[in-house]
Amino acid sequence: MLNLISFNQSALGALGQLALLAALAFTLGGTWLAVVGGLKADTRATEAARRAVWAVFALVTLATLTLMTALLGDDFSVRYVAEHSMRASPTWVKVTSLWGALEGSILLWAWLLAGFAFVLSLTLRRDALRPWALGAMFVNLLFFVGVCATVASPFTPVSQVLADGRGPNPALQNHWMMAVHPVLLYLGFVGLAVPFAYAVAALVTGRLSDHWVVATRRWTLTAWAFLTAAIVAGGWWSYETLGWGGYWAWDPVENASLIPWLLATAFLHSVQIQERRGLMRAWNVWLIVLAYASTVLGTFLNRSGIVQSVHAFAGGPVGPVFLGFLAFLLVAGIGLAAWRAPHLRDEGEAPAPLSREGAFLAGNWLFLVFAVMVLVGTLFPTFVEAVQGRRDASVGPAFYNAFAIPLGLGLLLLMGVGPLLPWRRAEGQGLWRALRPLLIAGVGAGVIAFALGVRSPGVLGTIALSAYNLVGLGLLTVRAMRQRGGGLMTLVREQPRRYGAYLAHVGLVVMALGIAFSGAYRQDAQTTLNVGAAPKSLLHETLALQGIRREVKPYGQSQVARVLIDGQPFEARLNTYVQGGDSAFAAPAVRYGLLGDTYLVVTAFDADAKWASVRLIESPLVSWIWWGTLVVVLGAGLTLVTPRRVAVRVPVTRAAPATD
Amino acid sequence: MTLPSPLPQARRRKRSPLPTLLGVVALVALTAFIAFGNLGKSLEYFVTPTEYVQQRTELEGRPLRIGGLVRAVQYNPQTLDLKFDVTDGGASFPVRYRGAVSDLFKENQGVVVRGEFQGNTFHASELVVKHSEEYNVPQTQAELKDLLRQSE
Numbered sequence: 001m002l003n004l005i006s007f008n009q010s011a012l013g014a015l016g017q018l019a020l021l022a023a024l025a026f027t028l029g030g031t032w033l034a035v036v037g038g039l040k041a042d043t044r045a046t047e048a049a050r051r052a053v054w055a056v057f058a059l060v061t062l063a064t065l066t067l068m069t070a071l072l073g074d075d076f077s078v079r080y081v082a083e084h085s086m087r088a089s090p091t092w093v094k095v096t097s098l099w100g101a102l103e104g105s106i107l108l109w110a111w112l113l114a115g116f117a118f119v120l121s122l123t124l125r126r127d128a129l130r131p132w133a134l135g136a137m138f139v140n141l142l143f144f145v146g147v148c149a150t151v152a153s154p155f156t157p158v159s160q161v162l163a164d165g166r167g168p169n170p171a172l173q174n175h176w177m178m179a180v181h182p183v184l185l186y187l188g189f190v191g192l193a194v195p196f197a198y199a200v201a202a203l204v205t206g207r208l209s210d211h212w213v214v215a216t217r218r219w220t221l222t223a224w225a226f227l228t229a230a231i232v233a234g235g236w237w238s239y240e241t242l243g244w245g246g247y248w249a250w251d252p253v254e255n256a257s258l259i260p261w262l263l264a265t266a267f268l269h270s271v272q273i274q275e276r277r278g279l280m281r282a283w284n285v286w287l288i289v290l291a292y293a294s295t296v297l298g299t300f301l302n303r304s305g306i307v308q309s310v311h312a313f314a315g316g317p318v319g320p321v322f323l324g325f326l327a328f329l330l331v332a333g334i335g336l337a338a339w340r341a342p343h344l345r346d347e348g349e350a351p352a353p354l355s356r357e358g359a360f361l362a363g364n365w366l367f368l369v370f371a372v373m374v375l376v377g378t379l380f381p382t383f384v385e386a387v388q389g390r391r392d393a394s395v396g397p398a399f400y401n402a403f404a405i406p407l408g409l410g411l412l413l414l415m416g417v418g419p420l421l422p423w424r425r426a427e428g429q430g431l432w433r434a435l436r437p438l439l440i441a442g443v444g445a446g447v448i449a450f451a452l453g454v455r456s457p458g459v460l461g462t463i464a465l466s467a468y469n470l471v472g473l474g475l476l477t478v479r480a481m482r483q484r485g486g487g488l489m490t491l492v493r494e495q496p497r498r499y500g501a502y503l504a505h506v507g508l509v510v511m512a513l514g515i516a517f518s519g520a521y522r523q524d525a526q527t528t529l530n531v532g533a534a535p536k537s538l539l540h541e542t543l544a545l546q547g548i549r550r551e552v553k554p555y556g557q558s559q560v561a562r563v564l565i566d567g568q569p570f571e572a573r574l575n576t577y578v579q580g581g582d583s584a585f586a587a588p589a590v591r592y593g594l595l596g597d598t599y600l601v602v603t604a605f606d607a608d609a610k611w612a613s614v615r616l617i618e619s620p621l622v623s624w625i626w627w628g629t630l631v632v633v634l635g636a637g638l639t640l641v642t643p644r645r646v647a648v649r650v651p652v653t654r655a656a657p658a659t660d
Numbered sequence: 661m662t663l664p665s666p667l668p669q670a671r672r673r674k675r676s677p678l679p680t681l682l683g684v685v686a687l688v689a690l691t692a693f694i695a696f697g698n699l700g701k702s703l704e705y706f707v708t709p710t711e712y713v714q715q716r717t718e719l720e721g722r723p724l725r726i727g728g729l730v731r732a733v734q735y736n737p738q739t740l741d742l743k744f745d746v747t748d749g750g751a752s753f754p755v756r757y758r759g760a761v762s763d764l765f766k767e768n769q770g771v772v773v774r775g776e777f778q779g780n781t782f783h784a785s786e787l788v789v790k791h792s793e794e795y796n797v798p799q800t801q802a803e804l805k806d807l808l809r810q811s812e
């Protein structure tokens with residue numbers, strides 16, 4: 001039921017709703033101005049459209065601040081606050097409630113989108129692309145601000161004001177990571193809207209020269225870094241709160257964030273072929289369009305409840321609305337690309353197989369196949385339901401692992417050889433000489449690992465390819481230092497893009513090792529411990545339950561078990577929340593270690609505090625995933641640094657140095 | 661400028677067959693994987709006990725999730741051995757599981773177990789209380805039935 005504005009709204013609710021409606025009006029006006037500016041090459045209309053972006057950003061910011069004020073001030077006359085917040089919550093939980101449910105998360109999305117549009121409006125060149133890029137951002141804003149102001153408004157009044165709100169979802173009060181992961185994820189998703197807007201502008205105007213691609217690379221890289229951090233932050237949240245000792249379950253919504261990541265990663269590599277060689281222009285446009293469409297698909301999956309997922313919010317009208325927008329994006333984006341992309345002319349001959357671009361292209365195909373397989377696995381149960389009429393089928397992790405492991409190893413293989421190969425063409429003899437040390441290192445590492453008792457083929461492959469990659473990157477760096485006669489810092493300062501990419505690759509190697517080891521060598525055991533009984537031995541550790549205590553807070557209570565594992569104290573909790581009924585949420589005690597984590601979950605308590613059932617998980621190298629991600633993000637950040645000018649060697653032909 | 665200026669058709673030139681070849685190989689491999697691989701086998705169905713009775717021949721020996729209400733709980737916290745019956749009001753099956761359950765695991769609670777049938781007994785490898793779309797665990801039998809109806 002649409003309830004745009006009503007008289008029984010509280011002051012804050014009315015303010016927020018009015019801000020959203022005004023933002024919607026400016027969005028409509030801005031869209032029109034941008035289109036006029038584009039069609040008639042009217043710079044005044046374009047300038048007005050630019051100002052409209054600022055107004056939209058200011059108004060959506062006002063709406064977001066209003067909702068935040070209502071949350072922090074416990075204004076339960078605002079429906080969103082009444083349904084998803086409560087007085088007794090700690091402040092940080094009230095803050096995270098802004099995106100803890102459907103309407104708020106769409107508002108956050110709209111706000112970030114408006115923020116990105118604002119930054120874009122400041123950085124756009126004064127050229128023919130300008131109005132159309134703004135126009136494309138406006139169309140996105142029209143959707144998100146429109147949804148916020150109408151069918152999913154957080155400011156709808158409640159018929160009867162509650163004394164206290166219903167409170168946030170218990171699962172979201174369990175860990176501070178909830179404050180980080182969704183924001184990072186939306187920054188990543190929304191960031192991909194900007195390259196999309198550039199692509200649309202380029203396609204509409206037919207200005208298909210390469211300068212927009214260079215601008216797009218930086219935006220995509222920024223979005224990609226956020227998305228990388230967000231995906232891993234989600235994994236860490238899962239690891240720290242769900243009590244299963246894992247970080248990735250191939251949940252449909254996890255998959256939905258992985259698909260745009262894979263496509264954006266492919267784009268970041270193939271765009272270099274365009275920069276260096278002027279090739280693959282059409283291909284890059286397609287990747288951008290599909291990457292952005294896949295973020296909307298992800299949101300649709302997340303919000304519609306079409307797939308079974310722990311992330312799915314309740315349905316309502318938002319699912320069909322998102323489906324409509326997704327269909328529009330796909331039809332408009334693909335239509336536009338199909339119409340114009342054949343006119344994107346490549347210069348020069350197609351990539352040779354044994355060249356840097358050949359390796360990038362092969363990597364692109366692996367990323368694409370990976371993305372398609374994840375999509376197939378995610379949607380297959382829905383297809384089965386539609387075709388066979390069988391309900392609620394799901395595809396297990398076995399399916400995903402069957403292709404993710406070989407594809408991941410294939411990508412590691414290409415990642416090592418890519419930077420070694422010259423652009424254009426590699427001679428067979430030279431290639432062999434360059435590859436030899438890498439292969440020796442890889443085989444050597446594999447043999448050593450086998451001798452040390454590693455038998456899992458996936459882990460052996462990862463170890464071998466990690467050594468191969470690290471030796472390759474090390475050799476390239478050492479060779480460059482010798483040729484240029486500078487230290488590592490000089491090299492990095494002169495070519496931040498190249499060494500940033502190397503650093504990101506090192507981070508990925510660290511992550512790959514973490515994933516391989518924690519996946520293959522995780523140990524898991526359960527037992528029941530009695531207070532005051534003799535210590536029990538479990539997974540080469542001795543466990544003794546020292547005691548159980550209860551902590552009561554206004555928003556819930558915790559049962560805390562104090563367990564000594566090999567003499568070291570662990571405090572694992574079971575939390576229950578006032579709005580969560582009987583269900584308990586485990587908060588494991590994790591001792592992080594460089595070589596492995598010890599992870600203790602309390603699964604059940606005796607009412608008289610005499611015994612507690614625990615689950616002990618030992619997984620090696622898990623923290624390498626978190627540290628590796630940090631390295632990846634640092635590397636991505638480094639590639640955005642402007643290189644220090646070197647007077648002697650100014651690249652003449654192309655403005656942007658590639659990461660060669 | 662006015663829109664849209666007609667663009668010259670891209671030059672036709674000799675292209676290396678490699679990109680197309682790679683793509684075709686990848687897609688063929690993908691299709692083969694889906695067609696002959698184990699996507700169908702790795703599908704896991706969520707059924708109620710009554711549905712299992714009806715489709716027993718088809719479902720026997722497959723990984724399954726069974727959803728229903730908990731009856732006749734026998735649990736030894738020291739050995740972590742759990743036995744109970746899962747029912748949807750019609751059919752009922754015994755379930756065995758090893759692992760801790762809290763004292764909140766009780767009669768008439770809604771539950772979903774993942775595992776396989778061995779004969780008439782369901783051997784569960786995982787015990788999950790089904791999340792509703794709002795993350796909340798179903799509180800009443802009516803809610804659970806709603807939930808099961810949704811996923812039927």
